[in-house]
Structures are given as structure tokens and as C-alpha cells.
Amino acid sequence: MLCDVTKVHTGYGLMPRVTHTTEDEDWGKPGSCKKVFVAKSLTHQGGFGLVDHVIERIENTYWKIEVNNFQAWMLGFYKFVGEWRTTELEKEKIFIEYTYTLHSKNSWLYPLNWIFANTFWRSYMKHVLENIRHMIATEEPYQYA
DSSP: OOSOGGGTOOOBTTBOOEEEEESOTTTTSTTOEEEEEEOOOSSOOSEEEEEEEEEEEETTTEEEEEEEOOSSOOTTEEEEEEEEEEEEEETTEEEEEEEEEEEEOOGGGHHHHHHHIIIIIHHHHHHHHHHHHHHHHTTOOSOOO
């Protein structure tokens, strides 16, 4: 989670790529947040895109984040909660479990929300994890932008 988010969220289909973040001086500490800016896409005009919050963090074990304040319509979703849990299996071998929950208040959109979460969002998160794998393989430094 403490990495250059522009190398993780590189754009995918309708999802715009992240260009930079601001107000992130305390990022990583529980209660901290940062503003995330994105490139222009079919779903966003570009610029400020959302806010990313750290809800909970246990060093080298667990992160819980919440993303909200979306600046583009997101099929009725108003927040995203992600949890990142790591378990050391052996020296230099770590199991990562990443779960996410998309929250919507509009029951009329639930069927569309379900389809979106189980098709596009699942594919997008696989893309994100592949970007993270690449960063690990190339020994990308753990810092954020």
C-alpha cells in the first residue's frame, strides 16, 4: 500500500489511470487520507477523482482502506472498502489476501452492481494485482506518489 499508486492503477477499460495524489503527507497512518487525481477517460473528465482513507493498519499484517467521494458516477456505488492481509508462509514467501466490498444505496441498481462487481471489477482488481506483482519482481521501492 505504501507504493507509487500511479504504477498500480494504470487504467483499465473504463477506469482512468491515476496521475498523482495530494494532501498525502500522513498517508499510511490510520485516520489519514489523500486526494487521488486521474486522467481523462470515458467516465471522468480528468482531475480530482476520489478520496482514499486508511481505516486500520497493522504493520506487515493488515490494511483496511475506504475510497469515497467519487467525482464520476459509479453505478450508484458511494464507497469501496478494501482489506489487504498478509501472511508469511516462509522466508521471502508471503501470501496476500485482498478482499473488497463495493457499497451502493440504490436497490434498483443492485442487479447491475452485482454484474459489474463480478465481471469488470474482478478483472480490474486482477490487473491491479498484476501491476503489484511486477513492482515486486522489479524490486520497486516502497514509497508513494
